[in-house]
Amino acid sequence: MSTAVSPDLRRIWRGVRFPLAILLLIVLVALGIVLSRGSQTSGELEPGSYEPRGSHALAHLLEQEGVQVQPVHTIAEARQAADGGTLLVTSPDLVPGNGLTELRRRVAHLVLVAPGPSSLVQTVPSVSAAGKGEVGTLQPECTVGAAVSAGTATLGGVHYRTTDPKARSCYRDGGLPTFVQVADRSGTVTVVGTGVALTNDRIADEGNAAFGMRLLGDHRKLVWYVPSTEDPALAGEKRPFFDLIPPGWRYGALTAGIAAVLFALWRARRLGPVVREPLPVVVRSAETAEGRARLYRRGGASGHAGETLREAARERLRTRLGLPRDAGPPAVVETVSARTGRAPAQVGAALYGPPPADEAALVRLADELDVVEREVERS
Numbered sequence: 001m002s003t004a005v006s007p008d009l010r011r012i013w014r015g016v017r018f019p020l021a022i023l024l025l026i027v028l029v030a031l032g033i034v035l036s037r038g039s040q041t042s043g044e045l046e047p048g049s050y051e052p053r054g055s056h057a058l059a060h061l062l063e064q065e066g067v068q069v070q071p072v073h074t075i076a077e078a079r080q081a082a083d084g085g086t087l088l089v090t091s092p093d094l095v096p097g098n099g100l101t102e103l104r105r106r107v108a109h110l111v112l113v114a115p116g117p118s119s120l121v122q123t124v125p126s127v128s129a130a131g132k133g134e135v136g137t138l139q140p141e142c143t144v145g146a147a148v149s150a151g152t153a154t155l156g157g158v159h160y161r162t163t164d165p166k167a168r169s170c171y172r173d174g175g176l177p178t179f180v181q182v183a184d185r186s187g188t189v190t191v192v193g194t195g196v197a198l199t200n201d202r203i204a205d206e207g208n209a210a211f212g213m214r215l216l217g218d219h220r221k222l223v224w225y226v227p228s229t230e231d232p233a234l235a236g237e238k239r240p241f242f243d244l245i246p247p248g249w250r251y252g253a254l255t256a257g258i259a260a261v262l263f264a265l266w267r268a269r270r271l272g273p274v275v276r277e278p279l280p281v282v283v284r285s286a287e288t289a290e291g292r293a294r295l296y297r298r299g300g301a302s303g304h305a306g307e308t309l310r311e312a313a314r315e316r317l318r319t320r321l322g323l324p325r326d327a328g329p330p331a332v333v334e335t336v337s338a339r340t341g342r343a344p345a346q347v348g349a350a351l352y353g354p355p356p357a358d359e360a361a362l363v364r365l366a367d368e369l370d371v372v373e374r375e376v377e378r379s
Contacts (some may be wrong), residue, residue, distance in 0.1 A: 168180070192215075
């Protein structure tokens with residue numbers, strides 16, 4: 001008679017089919033949405049990104065005004081595309097080598113977003129970074145076309161100083177400009193302390209849209225350069241992580257490691273005496289012997305089992321005959337032979353003979369040892 005209490009497959013299916021249908025519907029809808037959107041780019045100030053920090057909205061507005069927007073991500077693509085017009089570099093400090101120097105000579109207007117000292121040296125040595133501030137709504141206070149068209153805009157970030165008396169500084173924060181434009185014979189360079197005004201989530205705030213369109217739309221061609229860390233040109237500049245660690249840190253790490261090893265050796269737990277603990281259950285000796293016998297049989301250890309039987313028999317015989325625990329084979333064989341009347345060779349073969357070759361020989365050995373022990377008891 002069956003005593004199963006678990007539900008059968010039909011009942012299980014009835015219980016889970018509705019949740020599975022909902023889960024399948026969710027997966028299909030999500031898959032449809034992903035496929036319908038097609039392949040999209042992502043990243044900060046990326047002209048093809050619809051993310052809040054992307055710049056698809058501004059790129060689309062510029063294209064509607066007739067500006068040809070060409071996104072590039074490597075220095076090789078930037079060199080090939082830069083031929084007059086405007087070049088926007090969203091992360092100047094990631095441009096490999098002295099690439100900015102060459103790119104400035106190739107375009108009429110170079111726009112740099114939050115450039116660092118090395119980028120400024122390559123493009124406009126008269127401008128230097130002067131710390132950072134908060135991003136917020138700032139007044140232009142200058143006559144640059146983009147600033148006049150936009151009015152208030154979301155700027156700030158990196159502050160700059162300039163030693164060029166002809167440079168035009170705008171959107172001051174704490175007395176320092178966050179927008180600097182320098183023009184010379186080779187073209188115009190504009191430095192902006194942050195690119196927040198160009199992102200999708202802030203393009204509609206203040207005068208950000210007018211600011212971005214006027215700044216980047218002064219020529220019919222705009223090369224939008226978003227430097228990538230995967231640029232093959234950066235391969236020669238990459239160094240192993242170990243080389244980037246200062247020597248002092250390496251020495252400190254080595255010293256700390258040695259100290260940790262010494263501390264571990266000092267506090268290491270030494271092996272003490274064996275502590276006996278009561279077993280959680282009581283196991284009968286017969287069950288233990290039977291379990292060990294099964295292990296011997298499974299491993300084909302007839303010889304080992306036979307030696308175990310002989311050692312146990314010899315120990316019992318020494319006790320019954322009054323022999324010391326360290327009594328050797330000659331003494332044991334001679335004493336047992338004298339008590340039982342058996343020949344010494346027969347007793348020696350039973351107690352110290354070769355190991356049994358198979359299970360049948362093991363059974364015969366066990367019977368022979370039992371006979372010897374009984375004869376000793378009767379004598």
